Amino acid sequence: MTPINPDQLIVQLTQWALSFLDSYPLVAVLVAILLSTVPLIAVFPGCFAITTWLERKGLARIQNRIGPNRTGPLGILQPAADGIKMLLKEDIVPKTSDRLAHFLAPVVLMVPAFTILSVLPFNRNMIPAAVDTGVILFFALGSVSTLAVFMAGWSSRNKYSLLGGMRAIAQMVSYELPLVLSGVTVIMMTGSLDTTKIVAQQQLSEWIQSSNAGLQCLGQIIGWNVFTPWGFAGFLIFFVASLAEINRCPFDLPEADSEIVAGHLTEYSGFKYALFFMSEYVSAFAINGLSTTLFLGGWSGPNIRPPWSDDPNALLIPGFVWFFAKMFALMLVMIWIRGTLPRLRVDHLMGFAWKFLLPLAIMNIFVGGFYYYAPRWHGIPVVGWPIGFLVMYLSYECIGRLNRGPKTAQRVYHYAS
């Protein structure tokens, strides 16, 4: 029996459970599949519930209100109440709608949203599906949601829904580009599409394996891609593009309620609406999970080796704690943004993707390349870092100015005499 490793506890338990089924390989495979999928399906709806609660409480606080507080302590059971109510609501399918597509749309949105979660490493040795081409798979499956949103918009036979669906297609297809290109830099640096390798590359293994606790901690942090110029810029681009990809404010045009009522969701009621709602949040988790993996060091975080353990890779705090902490932090930023910003207009949205994010992402790839080949001093990128940062800052400023042009500016007002 290996010593208990808090970091790997779940993995060890799983292996221990599976060891009983050694003689039945087929059953073992099936159980293994179940053991890796069921938690996903159980945990993320729970996260979704917590997030909706956080969002309502957070928005309320931003707006100087209290927020739900009648359901359980601090209103924590509010999502449960919402869920129960949604389950009981009548399900309306408009008479003129395309019934099949109307029914399928929430399903088509939900399935890939959960599927893409399986390529994210939640911890060391804890990845539901270790695919060599994880990042590609993520983007490929993730873009299916565009189809679902359009299906919803089209099948509802409602003009607002149709406009919402059209907007969704334009928006999601456009933002896919900066999203992928900002991820490309990371892939270039790692040389792999495997998400586990991407996380491993962000850890300084010799520091982690040293005996100094401070170094162990630092080794889990210092290597994150976000601390490099290309990583920082890439992270920002990725984050902004992901906001658009999952239709969050300020890019929530497909369901812009002040313009086109509720966009593609206009005709959805009851449980189908709840499914849409949930899938959008699960996609948000997924994409935040990916940006955590790509730029924020995945499951690594300030951590030390447990004193009783000899395993150089053992950690005191399970990695998935850090993973979820980062993911929720990003969700909170999204809520914060939602509480602050108004919405973009549809042509500004496209302009922003094609004229601003895309050139910036391409620039970022070059900077990444330069950073990779720039000479280092004792492994420290003394040339690559400042120059890369400067180049990224300058290109941000230039592209920003080019986009803004003389059209919008602060104005000076005068008074009548």
Place this chain on the structure above:
Amino acid sequence: MSTETIAPREYQIYSGDDLRTNVLEISMGPQHPSTHGVFRMDVSLDGETVVKLKPVFGYLHRNHEKIAETTSYLGSMPYTDRLDYFCSMTNNWAYALAVEKMAGLAVPERAEYIRVIMAELTRLQNHASLVGFLTNDLGASGTPLLYAIREREHILDLFEWASGARMMCNYMRFGGVRNDLPSGWLAQCKKVVDDFPAFMDEFETLLTGNEIILSRCQNVGVLPRDLAINASITGPCLRASGVDYDLRKVDKYGIYDRFDFKVPLGSVGDCYDRFMIRLLEMRESVKILKQALATIPEGPVNDSKARNFRPKPAEAYGRIEGPKGELGFYLVSDGTPKPHRYHVRPPSFINLTVLEDMCLGQKIADAVIVLGSIDIVLGEVDR
């Protein structure tokens, strides 16, 4: 000046051989999140571009004028509260002004000051909430609106303290106001007025520099100066187009000539100008309020003779600078206790004349904020 009316422009739909598009007609409203009530816009869209926009009114036509013609002069006063339900105080004042003009009533000094204070407080809360509603139309999830309403509550408390009701104050009377201010009111009002600039600073930091608001409001819904005058646009919309016409300066009604304030003017006439003019007007209102609160005299607040007046056959048109524009009341008396004709000149109704001109060729999202920047209240539009 041209000799003909400035007619609405026609928007040319692109109809080359290579690309055939159909116009999508949608009816926004009467229940629509952006229409500020029950207003409808029949919009034709080419893609997302507005090619035709016809406003449809009357969903809140509750026969204010007809009811007023069957009620006594005093009985119409509470109904004026419900015209523009954000600004019951200024509505009261405009109506009282028209009746006073017709019946030749005088207003005591202190009442004039109270009227100015109430009107400027009304302007503050109206403009603050309008800016909030505008950002809601822009797609903010209510935060600026709720900040504005948080601040508005302080002003509503003052109204409630003086008149008994938060919104429907029914406070002004012919020849004065209904009752004197309760003790302590002026001190509290001073406190609210002194706190207000801090809120405005917060508001301006939150909104005026925001790149999204800049890009969405600037050069959107431009209203040219000549068209603004020809289409009888009034209020902040007119001044955003650069026309210096503020009834507080032009008519000097009440005692506005005693206060030192300025009239901010826009230069482009777009949504951003309309939005900024309101913010700047709030600063000026705070200035007026400070002066009025410092100099308010003691004395009676209403004319006891005005209580049982019976008008002679006459007609009068009284108008004031409401927060939304020129609010006028046209009264015709035939000597009976009821008005023969009672007509309201609602600013937001007439300001909608140019809605189509401002929206043509813009995106549908712009139509929403153009409507928001005009600042309409349906109680007043449809009456």
Place this chain on the structure above:
Amino acid sequence: MIDLAPILAKFPPVKHDAAANALIVPQALALEVAKWLRDDPAYRMDYASNVAGVDTLPVEKKTKVKQPDGTDKEIVTKKPGSMEVVYHLYSMALKHGPITIKQVTTRENPVVTSLTPIYRGAEFQEREAFDLYGIQFEGHPDLRRILMWDEFKDFPMRKDYVEPDDYEYEPTPHDAVLAKAKAHYPKASTSTEAAS
């Protein structure tokens, strides 16, 4: 007060209504007068603030006059009804006003000249007068009902409009309503107030 004499001199058919200090403009001349008022450098009435329709019912007044022989004689004075459209014009350029101009027409066939070709601002208000009073505005670009629905046939702001009989079930009815309500109420029981 604005000096109206130059207008009266330039357009002799225009009458001055001293009581209301208004100009009564004949229909045929309305456009011309309005245009002149707008463009004349002394007036520059570029801003049509208010447009209102006014309906006056014909009045039949019976007065008894003592005849020299001691008997009472009833004299019936009839004042014909009229339909008026009142415009209040101001000047934004010169900041003065108002000049009130009125177009008077008959109640039976109310037709006036639309001033919308001169003042865009009159467009909706004239439509409103058409909707509520049934006044036809000749030359108006888009004369449709504005406040009531298109199928509506009546002109509700007219003084002789009879509204549909639909507040008969009011709990606190008054004179006219009570009279109407009686037609709808079931035969009264003896109690003074009996809830259903």
Place this chain on the structure above:
Amino acid sequence: MTLLPTNTSFAADEGLRSELQKAGVFVVSLEWVYNWGRKSSIWPLGFGIACCAIEMICTAAARFDLSRFGAEVFRPSPRQADLMIVAGTVTKKMAPQVIRLYNQMPEPKYVIAMGACAISGGPFKQGYNVLKGVDRFIPVDVHIPGCPPRPEALLHALMTLQRKIENQRTLGSDARRTNPAYRGENRECPIPEFGEHDLVPPYNPEVWKPHTIVREA
């Protein structure tokens, strides 16, 4: 927590429930859970008509905070709304749209008539274009008098509605009888047409039972 999906009468359970509670056992019937969910998550339709709508917005704002009751999610689309707050004067021109919106909402749905105008036409009841009460066409659950009612009055009405929901039957055969939402019949209200002088018909006889007060003059 024991879940007892019960079809027996809720009232009969009451005694048993309180006795068990004394003994420290909390019995929760499925019906209670259902009703708790529905009453704690009333999403109103973002639908204001006139003056009262401003007070409705104030209710959602910081001072009064509708969200404490879980009811701040103003949905723009009727499909996702549970509650229609008729906040303002319903005119005859607007009435068909209000009824249409009501029809578009999924069951179970509730209506609060906020303010005098929505209840009876209020101060504007003498107007020719004013509908004398929205309950002429759609069933109304709670009426709030006032012109406009204070924001707290809306909160009070919401609590009144919550009490009503608490006592509704959602399970069992008698739920169909007592709770119209589960009757399974078509609850669409017919939409009146614009007539030459008035709406046709002027009221919906299935919803509106004329109430007469007989007086001596």
Place this chain on the structure above:
Amino acid sequence: MLGIGILKGMVVTAKNFFGSFVNKRLLPTIQYPEAGNSVTLFSRNIPFLVYDNDEDPLGTMRCVACKICEKECPPQCIYIVMEKDANGKPAKRPKVFDIDISVCMGCQICVEVCPFESIKMDSTFELSTPDRFEGLLLKREHLLKSNTYFHKIHPDEAQEVDDRLAAKQKKPAPTPSTPAA
């Protein structure tokens, strides 16, 4: 730099977020119903009828059924029938005094025109009811409230009214007159 305005805005909202935990001004919520309500001593909502003696509401009600308020009420929500004694003589008090609060707009005009200080404004607001007719038609019995109650809800105004009435006591009682207009 692009984005500065957005960041400034986000700082403002963050300040409000954290401020709401420490600053009372940034969390003005009154938790109705547990923590009271925002009704002040000046609020008005619907009218009520004042009587003087708590023992004998009907005997000491100030209303004399002069019907001025009924006539002046703009939305006409008041209905009064005067009581007649056995001989058919008017008894100077209302037999029926109904206010339809589903119509009342709380404009206070009835209070202003009443020469007997008998109708005043109440500040209660918890009136919502599922019952459209019986719940919203307030009869004489519902409307009668004591002067003590009046002192409780509007102390300043009630004191003023009492002083005025005391002054009037010395002079002969006023006769009901219908004011023009």
